[in-house]
Amino acid sequence: MIDYNALFKITYGLFIVSSGNKEEGNGFISNTVFQVTAEPPRFATCCNKNNFTAGFIEKHGCFAVSVMRQDATSEIIGRFGYKSGRDIKKLDGMNVKYGKSGVPIVLNECITYLECKVVQTFDVGTHWLFIGELIEAEILDETSEPITYTYYRETKKGFAPKNAPTYIDKSKLDVPKAPTNSGKYKCLACGHIYDENKEGVKFADLPNDWKCPDCGTDKEDFIEA
Amino acid sequence: MIDYNALFKITYGLFIVSSGNKEEGNGFISNTVFQVTAEPPRFATCCNKNNFTAGFIEKHGCFAVSVMRQDATSEIIGRFGYKSGRDIKKLDGMNVKYGKSGVPIVLNECITYLECKVVQTFDVGTHWLFIGELIEAEILDETSEPITYTYYRETKKGFAPKNAPTYIDKSKLDVPKAPTNSGKYKCLACGHIYDENKEGVKFADLPNDWKCPDCGTDKEDFIEA
DSSP: OBOGGGGGGSOBBOEEEEEEOSSSEEEEEESOEEEEETTTTEEEEEEETTOHHHHHHHHHOEEEEEEEBTTOOHHHHHHHHSSOTTTSOTTTTSOEEEOTTSOEEEOTTEEEEEEEEEEEEEEOSSEEEEEEEEEEEEESOSSSOBOBHHHHHHHSOOOOOTTSTTOOOGGGSOOOOOOTTOOEEEETTTOOEEEHHHHSSOGGGSOTTOBOTTTOOBGGGEEEO | OBOGGGGGGSOBBOEEEEEEOSSSEEEEEESOEEEEETTTTEEEEEEETTOHHHHHHHHHOEEEEEEEBTTOOHHHHHHHHSSOTTTSOTTTTSOEEEOTTSOEEEOTTEEEEEEEEEEEEEEOSSEEEEEEEEEEEEESOSSSOBOBHHHHHHHSOOOOOTTSTTOOOGGGSOOOOOOTTOOEEEETTTOOEEEHHHHSSOGGGSOTTOBOTTTOOBGGGEEEO
16 A cells, blocks of 8 residues: 655755756756765656756756755745746746756755756656756855745745655645535645635636736646645 | 865665675665666665675675664764774664565664665676666654754765765865964864874874774774864
8 A cells, every 4th residue: 555645755955956058047946956975976866757957967967056045035936946948937037046067056045056067867757867966056045944845845935846756736625625616716836725706706717817916826736725 | 177165965875784684784874875676676885895895785685774763873983984884784783674685674773674675786896886676665753854864064074985886086175274283183074183192192193902982983984073
């Protein structure tokens, strides 16, 4: 028997993994970044093959990991976690530094970054596992705590998006059934509640391109609350 | 420039990873366990090639991950993290369950376990990266929090042992130099302080097979405090 709630007991951080160069690039929210060897220091990150950033990592052979701080806003999590770089230029307007390898590194709301040069790529099914050798690491903020995936889930009531290695189909979780006709719909990225009674418009009647007013997540990533 | 303190901002859990069967087996403390794909649910764990448990994972093609609870004792961390199965039978006397695959699963001080069947093995240098498909997952304790590597480092003042992917040579860290002739020596596993002035015996004069009285860690894993 697999109790899918058990999977939430595995501790993860929350990171913006980015790749590209000065001309092109993208980033996504990842919770699977981890060191695999100490000598030399190498890090792995797991990335859905459909992920727009995956193509940049393959092409440019480098990635950066920005460690998000605990009070990271829903806006930045929504922007990097619930949108695709195929639709918006995620790095536009962000505070970006270019690393040794030329990789764009997101500095907004982050406390540390690591820059890695890809040395191995493994196919693990739906995802690539990129192994990168650390070429640069810097602390940006000495005092703030890093955000953990548990904190994100419990405080912001967020769920992993569909492309994440840790995505869990809600039907597999033993969660209480949503009350029928509550008229409330919750954003899976930031927890924002759309309340039909307050807004005066049925959720179903909102246009398909309607977005979460707090974090910009698509309508389809809301569930009845 | 690589600031090695930046590496501590990556969030990890703390787990006992075990393998073997009813006749033989071992386990070690790992902080690198993470999900790599959702469909099917697959997990990676990173294991030093010299690690005694690595041989059992290769031979038996399975591993279990026991998620340690936040108040896990120094004894269990010392037993599984700072000793080798070549010297002691780590599973003897422990509360062990045998999984579907026959793998021994440590239940002591753990809140959840996952059982995985190895489907891929990658060579990442000093370590193997084992990818296992989840065949069983159970929550043992609904209320306790999992321990994080940060909590272990900050509360128990523990460091990763030499075989860990996240081991950092202390000389690379910008730590305050130990005061000369303090007469105090700290256990890297549990933070126990040996105070020469109280004990009446110089640390250097203790026999080589002397162990930490709190967690059983070897003398060589103490540093001047």
